[in-house]
Amino acid sequence: MDYALSPKVAQKIFEGEGGCYYSWSSSLYPILQEAKISGGKLVLKPLGLALPHNSDSSKAGYVIQGSGRVGMVLSKSSDEKVLKLKKGDVIPVPLGAVSWWFNDGESELVVVFLGETSKAYHSGEFTYFLLAGANGIFKGFSMEFIRRALGLNEKEANELVNSQNGVLIVKLKEGKRMPEPCMASTKEMIFNTDAATPDVDIFKGGRAVVVTVEKLPLLQQVGLSSTYIKLDSNALHSPGYSSDSAFEVIYIVKGGGHVQIVGINGQCVLDTHVSTGQLFVVPKFFAVSKIAGSEGMEWFSMITTTRPSFSYLTGERSVWKALSAEVKQASLNVSPEIEKVITSNMSKIAVFVPPPN
8 A cells, every 4th residue: 555645635626607526536646545545625706506316435525615506415315404504514425326516605615525435436536427518428328318208398398408607506596486395304314413413522622522323323335424623722632543443534624733643663654734724544453643743733634444443552542551550561562650651641641732831
């Protein structure tokens, strides 16, 4: 495996009047292809509409800023669910689901998508299939097929196929009506991390919200889980690793800090600073630790399992705390006195460690 894990920013692949779409390319970041994961970022301007489409990959979206609506028709369903979006929302997008995204607010709507590509045409890349627009599915069929399939005359078929010249993202005219969101469906299919009670909350350390199938059942259809973590100024996120062979892909939402990743044979494979807008991957079983900068650091991550299992190397619930005193003394070749100090200190350490006084 190529351990080129340096954080990357997304590349702009489309820009139109209604907004932009960015993607992390596996050709520039080979670990995405090897891990069969990918990422993208949708930026919609007010009245921007991402045309209906489906994809060859399952993913989870996270709303970084703004508000809007998303319409979704799940595979094997004939019902459209229209959902309300706001900052902090996590929304699963299952493989094959048709969706459209609309900015009904007054500022930009920004959504980051992280997902797995095990069934994708190109490992490490999301491929989209548009239902409308200049690159839409209907464009590929002859007028005879369109007329007969939909029972249209030639004029009607031509209007259907050629009226929308936009590609991927368009801007609607002021006053154009879109379906109203259903709040019951929104509560069922979306989980908001900003409003959730943290699973871990350490004073001057940090807060973590872990989103699994228990909190958001739709994640079962995408086979993923996610976390949102806010690390306070100069605090440390204790070294830990995924103990169930899952990859983790991390997007820095705000702030920045220092990240180290240690892999096979104790080799440090990443030792760098990360900042807002960057994405990086933690390979399975590799240990990662982070120290926030003075402004703190926030990130959204996707884990390639529905029920993530993390083991930590320090703290009350760490692997080292669980091992017997004799094993620690023998394996570390330390005196009983040093072992007692280490064990005692671990009892005082949490997942998030506040900065030294």
